[in-house]
Amino acid sequence: MTNEVVKVQHLVKTYGKGNEKKFTALKDINFTVENGEFVGIMGASGSGKTTLLNILSTLDKPTSGEVRINQQDLTQLKGNQMADFRGHEIGFIFQDFNLLENLTAAENIALPLSLQGVAPKQIQPLVMKIAKRLSIESVLDHYPTELSGGQKQRVAAARALVHQPTILFGDEPTGALDSNSARELLETMSSLNRNDQVSILLVTHDPFSASYCQRILFIKDGEIGSELRRGERDRAAFYQEILDNLGTFTE
């Protein structure tokens, strides 16, 4: 059982306080992510993907239910604990990169370590290591505006991984990339997952991105509707199955 990095049970999220009109974004969500798994969450806009991700990353609180990441119950966290939790356990990659434009790539990558109080001497080698892994050593001294979309996203990935989080959350990370950069990024992600045992939870509505996952959860109107496993199939076949499933799922 200790192999679960994410465990969600009976998660409900309702918006609207008191007399306001209530809206239930998530109704009874249950799933787990095993250590070293690459899981995708798919769903149309408004299906509750973002709400789920916000709750998993302690940016929002569940109305009821239990959310555990790395055996830690998120609902018990308060104030600084939530921030520290995000800092230690979670790495983020966003659609619009969210790099800080006034810091160089290297400084962006170093930031999570600085925030955790890692000694400055140890920071430099760690940044170099992850930069090499993502092949961005040559752009470390550049500011984000001087980078291409693909490079930016790899810098963002480096920043998300430099502190070796328990899990990497991707929120439509390929959304703003051209198809080549998107493919490269996804290859990198699955390589990280295979070779470095990084657990990844990818939220997307793009079937191509999803086809890199080992398992896909389909979310619709705040509920998990169905689940697909890639198993031993190749990616192209899995992609086809996702497309087929989407067709039936959305109807």
Added chain:
Amino acid sequence: MLRKLAFSSIKSRLKDYVVLFSGLVVAAATFYMFMALATNQDFLGKNSMLSANNTMFIFIFGAILLAIITFFYLIYANSFLLTMRQREYGMFMMLGAKTGKIGQLIFMETFLLGMGATLIGEIIGIGLTQVVARLLVQQMGLTLQHFNSFYWPAFLITLAFFLALFIFAAIWNSHKLMKTPVLKLLHSAEQPARAQAQPIWLAVQALLGVALLAAGYWSMINIALLQLLAIPFALVTIVLGSFFTFNATFIWLLRLMKKRRSFSLRGIRNFTLSQLNFRIHDYTRMLAMISILFALALGAITVGLGFRNDLSVLIDSFDAYDVKLYTHSAKIDAKVAKLDIKEQATYSYKVKGNQIYYRQDQLQDQPLYYFHYQRSGGISMQMPQRRRFAAKDYQISRDEPNGAVQNAYNQLGIKSIYGGSNLTGHLVTAAEFARLPGKTSQLTLIRVQDFAAARQKIAKIEQAQLAAAPEFSEVLENSKYANAQMGTAMYSGMIFMGLFLGLSFLAMLASCLMFKILSGAYSDVKRYDMLNKMGARTSVLKASVAKEIGVLYALPGLLGIIHVLFGLQLFKLLLLNPYRGIWLPFLIFLLLYGLYYWLTVTLYRGIVIPKVEIDK
């Protein structure tokens, strides 16, 4: 419909609007207050030690400075308004609102906001003028004459000035929003730029900045050498020096800090430093201007209070004796008995025709005090020393009377020497005095412990003497008390001007800085949101904001203080010791400046710090 939408978004940003609006109100109120003084010639003429013409010049100079800073202030306040609104207006335009209609709306909004603030500001200004004037008068024991808090010309000038500025601002805003592409309006927060600067050029500028400042300071210290040339020279070098210092020296320091990895890679420091690095580039001119205005404002307050310090010292040097009794009555004696007397001496005199006789023995027993004026050594103002003659100084001779005797004739005169007294003084022995015909009169000279404390009591004695013996009015009108009254009246105008100019400048410059910083806040929202997602604690983010803004406030403040410390050298001409009691104006000033800092930090945090705890 659109109007309704525009209004509803004002409501959602009410807090920011309240700050903007009250800022404008304060600007209008200050401007009115200043104009109420500057355009009121009666007030100026009676309250200044300089002639009315000179004072007009000083006040017009002040008014121009105030107009310039108000202009800049409105630019910054306006850019704050614009950044606050551009997203919404961009949205309306995207939804298909006609550009013309939007332009109209922006024009209306800017104009109505501005005019509303101006009118309210003027009304508040009238009230404030009254309150501030009364407060100053009470607190400082000053007397202000011809002071009217409501003054039509001032009201109209203020209205016209702000009207012109707001029409300009409204046209500017609507033009700017209409010309900017919609997409840019929507994504204005996402346009960074790399700070480009060549290290060598940076180093040259940094050195140049320090060198220019040094030259400016040197010229102010050596005003004796450079004479009037020192002022324009200092002005140019210090303005340029401040500019280069901000443009290079501070940036160079920031880079140095950033480069020291063991320093910068701790916590959120690197982010804070980078924010500052970006900001200072953008703020160079602004910060340089603020350091100069800060110096002017602080200087004005310091000099204002310096005049106040001088006043008591000056009054003490008007006369070696605090009260002179020319006549006696039970009423007067009773009043004299109430004084806290340090020393008193009575001298006899006899008048025969145009001759007046004094007793040598009395003067030898109790020699008079006098003020010794040193030969002025250079340009600084010096006070005379209180000394006492020796008994041997009072010698009877046929020659011209010596200093001590001449002094006795003056001090003990019963007609004013300024009024063209035709009495000739004589010093005689006691025996000779007794032989002289005529009535023996007495004159009592009194020194009290504390003239300022006894001033009210002395006033009553003077009045009683005038009533009882009008023949002494000439000397009584030149008494220490009478001179003190006149001096106070003259100095109060200067003090009032100093304080008023200083405080209004401070309010304006601090608001300028505040709005400039807040205008940038909206583009920072994303950065702080990002940091929050990366797990930076709220307290860390808050501290970063406080530090960043703190540096932006502290740097011009610090430089301004240094400017003032050197600039006070100029006032050695007008003040006894410009540095005396300097802590008080500095403290008042820093408290107010700190208040603006606190307000800026609070508002900035309200804009950028993400809400971590989302309610269930």
